[in-house]
């Protein structure tokens with residue numbers, strides 16, 4: 485696994501050629517129709533530009549500069565928190581990640597090449613903030629919009645909640661294995677939400693041959709997860725919300741190898757387990773206690789995401805949570 489410092493160093497070294505060839509399609513032989521669908525999904529110009537060329541755009545005026553400013557503010561906030569941790573640190577009883585990291589920094593202080601330094605502590609904490617909050621909440625926001633659009637699905641989830649959990653106790657993680665329909669719905673929400681269509685940028689650490697292309701060392705590569713999540717070879721109706729994509733003929737949960745919203749490989753999402761747990765518990769707890777309603781008729785609900793380059797955000801919508 486390349487280190488954070490290495491990742492940033494390599495990122496600075498990326499060549500123009502590297503950028504041009506950096507975006508790989510998952511399937512070289514896809515037909516024109518599929519390509520069109522992909523273009524539509526990826527057509528989110530401003531955010532996409534920022535994601536691809538953030539190093540260059542920082543020199544130009546525009547709204548994107550606010551992103552940098554906001555990040556600096558959050559970093560300063562985390563820096564302040566690190567100082568408070570430092571003051572209260574009890575080496576015999578570390579309280580959290582920052583405490584543990586500080587102790588490790590102390591242990592490695594004589595190693596000038598250690599990755600455990602102040603800057604990486606700030607970056608790691610910042611990454612966890614973003615990666616751990618915006619992701620699950622955005623997926624849930626998409627999920628509830630889909631429940632408004634497809635009320636019969638919400639109704640079936642509620643029936644399963646009634647059967648397996650009932651009204652008197654909160655959902656527990658053990659319930660998930662007994663609730664294949666709900667689990668399939670959550671999988672399908674994640675597939676349609678397509679939260680990070682381009683995944684996160686990676687750097688190839690050595691010259692790499694891939695389907696006739698040579699990708700030079702140091703090239704930035706975006707693994708386009710969206711193509712897998714909408715691959716018609718794996719999903720019968722790739723652009724339609726249909727929980728059956730994840731159910732077999734007996735109604736049991738069906739795994740699908742193209743379901744890769746968390747990416748795959750060595751740098752697969754670190755939080756996959758916690759994210760799947762959160763999605764299940766929040767989704768079922770809310771639907772156990774509330775039905776959802778919209779001022780807009782289901783057929784008029786628009787699922788088109790807001791323009792955004794890095795992640796896909798659901799459009800703003802109104803929802804009513806009615807106590808059961």
Ligand code: HEM
Nearest residue numbers: 615616619620623680684745746747751752753754755759
């Ligand atoms: C629905 C929820 C989530 C989705 C769809 C998601 C998706 C992803 C994806 C696609 C990546 C990029 C992997 C790669 O580089 O190939 C990633 C990385 C990461 N995610 Fe998540 N994520 C979610 C929730 C979370 C949560 C809850 C946490 C932490 C509590 C988390 C922590 C991370 C971290 C730390 C990384 C970087 C891992 C690395 O670079 O080694 N994620 N996530």
